Structures are given as structure tokens and as C-alpha cells.
Amino acid sequence: MCTCKSDVYDVVGIGFGPSNLSLAIALGEHQGNRAGHPVKAAFFERQQSFGWHRNMLLPETTMQISFMKDLVTFRNPRSRFSFVNYLHESGRLTQFCNNQDFFPTRQEFHRYLEWVGSSFDDQVSYDSEVLGVTLAPEPCECAQRYLKLEISNGAIGATEIVNARNISISTGLVPKVPDNVATGDRIWHSSQFLEKLRDVDPADLRNVAVVGGGQSAAEIARYLHATLPEAQIYAIVPSYGYSVADDTPFANQVFDPEAVDDYYFGSDETRDAFWRYHRNTNYSVVDDDIIRDLHRASYAEQVTGERRLHFLNLTRVRAVTRNGATNRVSLHSLIDRETRELDIDALVLATGYTEMTPTGLIGDVDHFCHRDPEGRYRIERDYRLMTDPEFPCGIYLQGGTEHTHGLTSSLLSNVAVRGGEIADSVITRTRADAPTMQRSTRRIEQAWERAG
Template sequence: MSSNADYDDAPVDVLGIGFGPSNLALAIALQEQGLLGSAAGGGGRLRFMERQNQFGWHQGMLLDGARMQISFLKDLATMRSPSSPYTFLHYLQDRGRLVDFINGKTFFPSRIEFHDYLEWAAARFSRVVEYGSEVIGIEPVYTGDVVQEVDVVVQRADGIRRHRARNIVFAAGLQPWIPEGITLSDRIWHSSELLHRLREINVAGIRKALVIGAGQSAAEVTSHLHQVCPNAQVHSVFARFGYSVADDSPFANRIFDPEAVDVHFRAAPDIRQMLRRYHDGTNYSVVDLDLISDLFERSYQEKVVHDQRLHFHNLSRVTRCVQTPAGADVTVHDLVEGHVESMTCDLVVFATGYRPVDPRCFLGPLLEHCQLDAGGRVALARDYRVLTSPRIRSRIFVQGATEDSHGLSSGLLSNVAVRAGEIAESLAEALREQGEPLTAAAR
């Protein structure tokens, strides 16, 4: 066991890995259950480790005019507790914009405004969050042959530190995904970097830009580059015939209802796969109709005036993308006709989505005590708790990497408030079973 000198603070009852919307919603639920004492403090019972140096949620895609694709009522608290002081409506009242928002007659705030709401809520928990702290491992702490606590190993600018905890909640979010063989560079980006990268270059000097992807992010990046790079030919490449419309109709949206999690969790594996196939169109590789129509209209009007800057390569795939001194050499393969087109681009953006961070990467020796499902993932109970052997008394929860067991809404904002409440209730039960709070003397 490591020496006490490795530890920065007293042990905690709950340690959260990551502090994005999921664990922020959990902090709110725990505070409202009385498990934190006060929003600003908490008596050492709760701590979060966040890799970023400050709160941020998809900041590289906070594009002007981009709106949320879910109702503001699916915020951090409303679906669990409409009277919570952490709802979006309370935020609007605090900011002095409630009446103006109502007069706007929309359920869908801008992405910039919703991010401001998240920052507003996160600021109220700053004393229980350690920013600039990247979790690199979790180690069991044995009492005899039983794991009563765990040590969370954290990399910070000033070195490696340890935090002892009874229970952990894993919510490390998503990581950008790019096709195999692609190397990101100063001219080949993932869409998550878009705004950060554009600030570093002369957009007026961009002559040719290429975007890969068929989903909402790809369409938004294509639209944004077409607007902010006035001299650029903007090419969009996707394997579909055209952008597919997101199905946000009332019946289809029921797949994101809290009750849908129970249905998905109880369903047999083949039924889960069927539900995924049926309802992929609500979230994956789909685009809002208004944005599709806008892009089509722009392209059409450019044809009318014989000044084409917006180009769509459908039924196509990028088979080569390599950085060069002049930018990036790209090969586009027509999947139907077999034609191959080579072009040199000033910048290339892969809007190819994200993958959830796998909790198995952090569990280390604990993994041998965790049950795995048929796909080799950690097996979860309905309350998002990792199923472990009786030798593990600590509870480990997972937020986000749970789509296979809990359905489409598990990694999305739609169910974040309800999910946080369920985990908070399970944590309250765990703390009752575990007895008195940990103290420094317990080490």
C-alpha cells in the first residue's frame, strides 16, 4: 500500500471520474438528497476528478446558430425534480432572461446558451471538483481479502497523487473516433477541435476544405466552413445517397423516455439489437431537416449563379488522407462507379463521431473481480452499478458507456437527470450499508 504522503486529502465516500453533464447531474442529485451537506461544500464526502483545466462540454462545436436537439426540459434536474434550483428555467431566471426566452417560443436553446447553463451549474460545485486531474488507474485497497475502498491514481501538473474512496462513479465521457490509418495533424482534424483550430489559421487563405461524415456534426461543420471560409471550395464526402433526416417525431422519441431504459434492460439480446436497428435514425448519422434544407438551398443557388463552392460527394468514401507540406492529399473513391478522385486540400475535418471511454481501461486489478457480459464489457445492474464478486464491497458505477445494456439514451443528455437520481439512490443505500463516513484515520 502507498504511503500517506501520496495522498492529497482525506478519504471520500464517493469519487467521480470526470465532471461533464453526467457527473454534474449526479452532484446535484446527491446535494438535493442531503448527501453533500451544501452545494458549495460537502464535508469531504464527495470529490470529482476532471482532466480538463476548467468545465467544458463540446466547446469545439459551439457554433453560432447551432441549437440543441433536445428540449430544454431535459436539463440536469427537471425530469427528476421540476422544483430543483438547478433547472434550466432557474438558470434563465438567475440570468434575467426568462421572459425573453418564453417570448422566443422555442424548446431548443442555442448550444452556446445551454453550455452557459452547464457552466452556471458547475460553478456551484467548484469546491468538490479538482480540474487538471487525469485519472490513470484504480487500485484496490484490501482489508483482509475484501476490498472496502479503492485508491484512484491521478496525474496532475505537479505529479501523481492518490485519492482514497469507498465508491466511484465513472463518467469519463466520449473520445473522438477516426478511421484506422488516419493521423490527425495541424491540417487534419476531428470535428471536436473545429473552433479551436480555426482560431489558429487564416480562414481567408483556405482554398479547399473537405469534411468526412454524414451526421449532424458533419453537416454543421460543412455549413460553418462554407460560411467562414469565403474563398474556399467546401467538399462533403459521405457513403449515403444523401443526408438522412433525424427522426424526432413524438412516438420515435419515446425511445429516450426514462421508462425505455427498463424496457431495454429487461429485453433479450436479440430484442435489444432489434430496437437499436429500428431507432438508430433518432440519433446516429442523421441531420436536422432545417439544416439539410439550408445546405441544399445554398448548393442550388450556387448552381443558378454558376459559382459553385459547395460540393457533395455521395456514395463515396475517403480511402487516403495524408498530411503534406501544402496541406493534405486526399483520395475519394466512388463506391458505385469505382471512380477515384485525388485532391489536395488546405484542411480536412473528420466528423466521424465518438466512442465512449471504456471503464475497463482504468479498473486494473479490480477487473478480475468484475463480471463481464457476452461482449466482454463490464456487466451492469439496472442502477448502473458494475456487478462484482462478493469480495468487492465498494460500489462502482458507470455513466455513459452503457448503451448495450441500458439503451440509446444511456450516453445522451435525454435521461441524464433521471439516471443521476437512480445512481444517487443506490449510493445512499451503499453508504447506509458501509456505515460511518471515512476519516483520515481510516488509512
């Protein structure tokens, strides 16, 4: 019997946010596990504890998806890890029902995620960052090749090597900052918001600006206006006011699990139509209730003449420089083509995120991965990177697949089904590929030689 079975994981998850948490559940609930074939899995998370957009857990902000789009329900409504079961075990099921609301607060949903995550403490290592992924230079005793992950463990201040036949990369979105602006003292990306705000004396914040036209920008502007009653709040909006998110029933079908197939197997014209007609379901848009709250607040100030909330529409940030104890923001208006300067005590950049890319993480393994004419990764329907036939391992992406799988690539809307599809793929491919591993050994050595 091959001794490597005790040393090689079937799948290692890089990152332990909602996506890989959902995968962990799906692996545990897979039909094959009950037949005596458990999947050996481990997850590594660089945060010191479970956390999901902690710095945007603003009071009373709600989820933009139904509570039924939790980690499991669309895949397995009977799962014990459903949001409904969380409410039941927390003693709040009746009270939540009495709210007559499909959308829990973001804080409560975060508590739900923590509750689920606590059941997988034996599989996840926190304060552990995966530094790189390489292919093992030699096969194990049964001629199987595997991936080697170098992991930095902050708790012990050392690195370790973990072996895996498959990896699931879910490192999250990457904060996007304008090229002409650098974060620093009193200049924060929205992903840092609450943490940075707590470190500042509110009395020192007399003028605060928020850049952006999406949900986070509007939420932060509303929050600052409510919590800093003596401050002037400037909303620097790239469009002519906030645009409302389309959450009507037919438009929301773009987030259905079936829509992934329509996008993936559709023509270029099909995929273009998805983005052209339905981008306003998620990108650079704001929920109707927040828009109305901000407009009411602004109008009330117009009535009293005591203005604190200012909207600078069709305005771009040209530069930010330090001006004594404040930051001087150079603004360009597309309305009158004028440039003005604004001295502010804090600047919040709610300027969005870019997709994650695994290129730096997988290193030389990238040589085995296929790309399309535009240089993007080719990805199979089961979220596995397309690789050379001789490459023996699976690299799954939970994010960075918008060009192949559509709008739900990194969203919670499809997290339960996506996790289940990856779990099915890992288990099915592992069993199907086992007899062919030995035949692949020489071919993969040849591929390494071609890669240099």
C-alpha cells in the same frame, strides 16, 4: 470511532461533464442529506475549467433536446439548478419564452452548465487526471475496504492518492478516426474543430473537406461555407446524402426514462428492435433544418453557376498523404467505383465517437468485474458494474452502457434521472453494506489471491 471517515470519500467522480455534474446535484439534494447524513463526494476533471464540446459551439447551432431535459428537471422540477431558474437569474426568462422555442442554442446551454458547475467548485478539482484505480491492500480500522485513486494534478505538477468507497466514471466519448488517417497538421477531428480553425489564417483555406454524414459533419460544412466565402467546401458523405433525424413524438419515446427499463429487462429480440427501428433518432442523422439550409445553398449556387459547395456522396476516404503545402485525399466512389484525388488545405473528420471503456483505468480491479459471452461488462440496472460478491466497492458507469441500458447510455436526454438513480444507489448500498464489510475482508483477500 473509525478515523478513516475523514479520509475516504463516499463517492469520487472521474470526469466532471454534464453526467457527473448531474450526479453532484442529486447527491446534494438527496432526502437523506437533510436528515443529517451528507454524502462526502469529490470530482476530478482533466480539463483546466468546465467545458462541454467546446469545439462544436458553433454560432446559432441549437440543442437537439428540449430545455426541460436539463440536469435536474425530470428528477426534481423544483431544483434550483434547472435551466428555467438559470434563465430567471440571468434576467432572460421572458425573452427566452418569447422565442417560442424548446431548443436553446448550444452556446447558451453551455453557459447554463458552467453556471451550475460554479456551485460545486468546492468539490471539483480541475487540471486533475485520474491515472489509475486500485483496491486498497488493507482494510481501514472499521474493516472497510476502499478504492485508491492515483491523480495527477497539473497545477502543482505532482500526484496524490484519494480514497473512495464508490467511483462514478464519466470520461466522455472517445473521438473515432478512420484507421487509414491520422490527425495532425490541417487534419482535425470534429472535437478539435474550432480550436484548430482559429489557428489558421482564413486566406490559407481555399479548399476544405468535411468527412461524415451525421449532425456534426453537416453543421461544420454549413459553418465553413458561411464563414469562408472564398473557399471551396467539399462534403464527403458515406451515404447518398444526409439522412434526417427522426424527432417525432412517438419515436422520441425511446429516450424516455421508462424506456431504459424496457431495454434493460427486455429480451434480445426487444433490444435488437430498439436499434433496428430507432437508431435513426440519434446516429448518423441530421436535423431537418440543417439539411434544408445546405440544400438551399447548393441550389442557389446551381442557379448562379458559381459553385463552392460540393457533395461527394457514397464516397470513402482511402488515404491521406502530404502533398507540399496541402493534403492529398484519395477518395473512392461507390457510385462509379472510380478513385480520385483531391488536394485540400484542411480536412475535418466528423467521423463520430466510440464509447468509453473503464478497462485501462480500473487496472487489476477488472479481475472482479463480470463480463457477458461477448466480453462486454455486465452492468446492473443502477449503472453499477457487476462484480464478485466479495468486492466491497461500487464502480458506476455514465457511458459505455449502451449494450445494457440502450440509446440513452451517454446522452443528455436521461442525464437527470440517471444521476438520481446512481445517487440513490450509492447512498442506499453504502448504508446496507456497512454491517457486512468485516465479513467480506477475508473473501476479498482470497479473490486477490485467485487473480494472482
